[in-house]
Structure formats: structure tokens, C-alpha cells
Amino acid sequence: MENFEFYVGTKILFGKGQIENLPGKLGQYGKRVLLAYGGGSIKKTGLYDKIKNLLSDFEVYDFAGIEPNPKIQSIYAGKDMCLKHNIDIILAVGGGSVIDCAKGIAAAARYDGDAREFLGKDKITGSIPLAVILTLSGSSSEFDFGGVISVPETNEKLVFEHESLYPKFSILDPEYTFTVPKLLTAAGSADAIIHVLDQYFTDVYSMMTDRISEGIMQTVIRYAPTAVNNPDDYEARAEIMWASALTNTHICSIGNINYAWSIHSIEHSLTAHYDSLTHGVGCAIITPHWMRYVLSDKTVDRFAQYGIRVWEIDKNLDKYTIANQAIDKTEAFFKSLGIPMKLSEYNITSDKFETIAEDVLNTRDDYLGKLDRDGWVPLGVKDVIKILNMCL
Ligand code: NZQ
Ligand code: ZN
Numbered sequence: 001m002e003n004f005e006f007y008v009g010t011k012i013l014f015g016k017g018q019i020e021n022l023p024g025k026l027g028q029y030g031k032r033v034l035l036a037y038g039g040g041s042i043k044k045t046g047l048y049d050k051i052k053n054l055l056s057d058f059e060v061y062d063f064a065g066i067e068p069n070p071k072i073q074s075i076y077a078g079k080d081m082c083l084k085h086n087i088d089i090i091l092a093v094g095g096g097s098v099i100d101c102a103k104g105i106a107a108a109a110r111y112d113g114d115a116r117e118f119l120g121k122d123k124i125t126g127s128i129p130l131a132v133i134l135t136l137s138g139s140s141s142e143f144d145f146g147g148v149i150s151v152p153e154t155n156e157k158l159v160f161e162h163e164s165l166y167p168k169f170s171i172l173d174p175e176y177t178f179t180v181p182k183l184l185t186a187a188g189s190a191d192a193i194i195h196v197l198d199q200y201f202t203d204v205y206s207m208m209t210d211r212i213s214e215g216i217m218q219t220v221i222r223y224a225p226t227a228v229n230n231p232d233d234y235e236a237r238a239e240i241m242w243a244s245a246l247t248n249t250h251i252c253s254i255g256n257i258n259y260a261w262s263i264h265s266i267e268h269s270l271t272a273h274y275d276s277l278t279h280g281v282g283c284a285i286i287t288p289h290w291m292r293y294v295l296s297d298k299t300v301d302r303f304a305q306y307g308i309r310v311w312e313i314d315k316n317l318d319k320y321t322i323a324n325q326a327i328d329k330t331e332a333f334f335k336s337l338g339i340p341m342k343l344s345e346y347n348i349t350s351d352k353f354e355t356i357a358e359d360v361l362n363t364r365d366d367y368l369g370k371l372d373r374d375g376w377v378p379l380g381v382k383d384v385i386k387i388l389n390m391c392l
Contacts, residue, residue: 001206001255008249009166010143014242018171018235019133020055025169029129034081036063036102038094045179046385047093051133062087063105066094068087069275070101073149075115079106085195089129089168095188096139096279099132100147101166103113106130115312119149120363124162132170136180137241138280139190140195140248142170150272155355157272158363174237182228185339187280189224192244193217194283198261199253201294201302202376206255213252214309219243220331221310228337259386260375263290266384267357273352281346287389288331294377295323303327343391351388357384 013021033055042048052060052086060140063078082105092102107126118124134142141147143308146161180188196213220243226236246252253259267282295303305318307326315322335341358381379387 001208002204002257004254006250006254007163008143009145009163009344011169012143012172012245013169014172015238016173016175018173019050019054022051022171023057026055026058026089026091026131027181029131029168030369031057032059032088033061033091034063034078034085034087034102034105035060036066036078036090036092036094036105038064038066038068038098038099039302040064041179042093043327045135045176047133047135047176051091051093054343059085061087066098066101067096069157069279070097071117072104073118074101075104075108075149078102079108082106082109087128089131091131091133092167093133093135095134095136095184096148099134099139099141099167100149102130102132103141104149104160105148107160107162107165116151118159119151119156119158121160124164127162128166130165130167132167133176134170134172134241134245135176136184136188137177137237137244138191140192140245142167142172143245146248148268150275155272156359157268159268160195171246172241174234174241177227177237177241177288178232180231181374182338183281184278185228185231186224186334186339187278187284188244188341189220189227189240189280190284190287190334190335191280192220192240192247193384194263194280194287195244195247196252198263199256199259199317200306201262201299202256202259203298203302204255204257209252209254209256210305210309212246216243216246216252217310224337258376259378260377262294262375262377262379263287265360266356266364266387269356269363270348270388272359273356274346274348277346277348281339284334285341285391286387287334288327289340289387290336291327291330293383293387293390295320295327296377299377317377329358343388348392350392351353353385353388355383356382356388360371360384
């Protein structure tokens with residue numbers, strides 16, 4: 001097993017009624033709270049009123065309207081509010097977009113310069129504290145130290161990371177995800193699986209990490225159809241919530257090297273140009289085509305292991321048969337959840353594929369140069385264009 005460092009700096013408060021702990025936990029950081037949320041789902045579900053009641057002794061400043069695939073402009077606006085009101089802690093209530101934006105604001109409020117400078121670079125030195133109430137499973141942002149922000153002016157979507165950005169605590173109550181619509185439930189579930197896949201496909205790995213990764217994927221595969229078809233099923237929502245929270249904690253890459261986040265790299269550059277594409281949907285569309293493209297004598301054994309252990313395909317079959325069946329099953333599973341599995345269904349054409357492919361290669365530094373640049377199967381611009389064309 002390769003050497004590793006492992007640290008996750010977030011306390012998880014999981015389960016029904018955990019929100020009652022909010023005032024006590026938040027109060028440890030001060031009284032002035034920036035309440036960050038999205039387009040209003042938390043008002044419809046009643047969560048907003050619940051939070052306001054619980055925080056009646058706090059000075060709460062609303063920062064509303066954070067958009068899916070959050071933009072740098074929201075970070076500028078949030079930073080201004082933090083400085084104006086001398087905010088002690090940011091409370092992010094929502095899914096990955098709200099949490100990522102809140103992380104960007106938290107870092108920007110302690111950054112002496114334009115927040116654009118720290119996107120894709122290792123420049124953050126600190127941030128104001130952040131806490132989370134999660135309402136949508138999938139991104140794992142509630143349990144990790146990074147975020148992804150779009151810069152519309154340059155059509156970029158860039159990662160930023162810093163240890164100070166681990167939420168101080170995250171409240172994970174599966175009941176808050178009952179109202180997530182079917183397609184977003186499917187997208188979040190796909191995203192969780194693909195976080196694991198983007199770290200699983202590598203040529204150096206450990207048994208322990210493999211088994212954790214396979215367990216997470218099998219859990220999401222087992223429960224996602226239930227959550228899509230029966231949104232109030234607590235056990236299904238709970239299993240998915242915990243499984244997806246773990247995916248970006250690096251627990252799925254311990255002892256691995258050469259994992260390349262290829263699917264995510266392609267998807268982030270795609271969304272940077274096509275803002276209406278939901279992240280988990282984009283990842284689901286790309287995945288089976290990326291898999292088919294990289295399947296070769298070098299990679300087939302790993303795909304066969306994935307097929308046998310995750311999809312329980314007969315291990316006595318020929319390894320290419322197992323690998324191809326595993327890829328087909330992955331695609332069929334995403335489709336069965338109701339995900340439209342073609343980019344053309346989102347009116348995406350090949351016009352921008354060359355630019356997007358160049359962006360993928362240029363913004364691989366998004367991962368702050370910590371990963372091997374080539375990864376498991378090195379991809380060049382021409383390869384990415386071919387994969388994107390397969391997705392149409
Ligand atoms: O804005 P509101 O009205 O709240 O509606 C949201 C939003 O429109 C809605 N929603 C959330 N909770 C709901 C709900 N609707 C009904 N009931 C609820 N309980 O869901 C919509 C989408 O939310 P969003 O936060 O965009 O989804 P998700 O959690 O999938 O986050 C996607 C973002 O996370 C980034 C993606 O790139 C994308 O920008 N990622 C962040 C990562 C990280 N920080 O580690 C890693 C991921 O790979 C990913 O890149
Ligand atoms: Zn993702």
C-alpha cells in the first residue's frame with residue numbers, strides 16, 4: 001500500500017431531529033451568521049422557518065439565490081456581506097452548489113485579493129468557519145474541503161481546496177431529501193457512484209480501499225431506484241446520504257495512485273459551456289463512453305473486477321465479456337433511474353467540443369497538481385473530442 005495522509009475535519013450529525021443541535025453547535029463560533037441558500041426549496045419545505053426559529057437568538061443575514069453550478073459573482077456578493085456584517089460563521093443550507101459557493105465565500109472573506117485568483121490554484125490560506133445543513137445527496141461537499149465554481153466570462157469551471165474549508169459540522173437528516181425531485185435524486189446518486197469510479201480506475205490500489213469503494217457503489221445501486229420511485233423512503237435516503245457523503249473524503253483513493261478524475265474533468269469543462277446541464281447527469285452520460293474508450297488489454301482486468309464485485313457478473317466468463325457487460329450495466333442503470341443518456345437531449349452539439357477538450361487538458365490543474373498528470377489512461381485533446389462525440 002502506498003503511503004498516505006488521511007484527515008477529515010468535519011463532524012457529522014446524522015439522522016432525524018439532529019437540527020435541534022444547531023444553536024448549540026453554531027453558537028461555539030459566534031452569533032453573526034450568514035445563512036446561505038439557493039433558489040427557495042428550503043422555504044417550500046419549511047426548513048427555512050425551522051432554522052430561523054432555532055436561531056432566534058442569533059443575528060442571521062440571508063444570502064439567498066445561489067444558483068446551480070454557482071458563479072464567481074455570487075462569491076463576490078457573499079464576501080461583501082461577510083465583511084459588512086462581520087460574519088462569524090456561514091451556514092450553508094442546500095446541495096453541492098450552495099455548499100461550494102459558501103466555501104468560496106468563506107475563503108474569499110479571508111483572502112486579500114480577487115477570489116478568481118485562488119480558483120484552480122493553491123493560494124487559499126484560511127477561511128471563516130462554515131457549517132452545513134444538507135438537503136440533496138451526491139456532491140459530498142458536506143464532508144470535503146473543496147468546491148467548484150464557474151467563471152462565465154471565460155467559460156471555466158474550476159476547483160479550489162483548503163483544509164480550513166472542511167465544514168465545522170454538517171447536519172445530515174435524510175428527511176430533508178424527501179422533496180428532491182426524481183431526476184435530481186438520480187443525478188445525485190450517479191454523481192456519488194462516479195466519484196468512486198473516478199478514483200477506482202487506477203493501476204495501483206489497495207484491497208481495503210477497493211472494498212470500501214465497492215461497498216459504497218453497491219449501496220447506491222441498491223437504494224437509488226427506491227429513492228427515485230418512493231421519495232419518502234427513509235432507509236433509502238439515509239443509505240444514499242451516508243454513502244455519497246464519504247465519496248470525496250479521499251477514503252476511496254487511499255493507497256491508490258494515478259487515478260485521474262477523468263470523467264469529472266470532462267464534465268466540469270462541459271458544464272462551463274453548458275450551464276443548464278446538471279453535474280450528475282453530465283457525469284452519467286460521459287461515464288459509459290469513457291469506459292468503452294479506455295477499455296484495452298491494459299485496463300480490462302480492472303473493469304472485470306468492477307463487473308464481478310459491483311455488478312455480480314459471473315466470474316467464469318471471459319474477462320472482456322465481463323468488462324463489456326459491466327459497462328452496459330452501468331449505462332442501463334443510469335438510464336433506469338430516468339437520466340437522459342445523450343448530450344443531444346440537452347441540445348448540445350459538437351460545435352464546441354474542440355474548445356471543451358482543450359479546456360479539459362488545461363484545467364487538469366484544477367486538481368492543484370496533486371494528481372499524476374497522465375492518470376490511468378492518459379487522454380489528449382483528440383481523445384476527449386472522440387469521447388464527447390460518443391455522448392451525443
Ligand atoms: O436552489 P434550490 O431552490 O434549493 O433548489 C436546488 C437546486 O435547484 C434543488 N434542491 C436541493 N435540495 C432540495 C432541492 N429541491 C427540492 N428539495 C430539496 N431538498 O436541487 C437543485 C440542484 O442543487 P445543486 O446544489 O446544484 O445539486 P448538487 O448537490 O448535485 O450540486 C452540484 C454542484 O456541486 C458540484 C458540481 O460541480 C455542481 O456545481 N460538485 C461539488 C463537489 C465538491 N464540492 O466536492 C464535487 C462534485 O463532483 C461536484 O463537482
Ligand atoms: Zn461529482
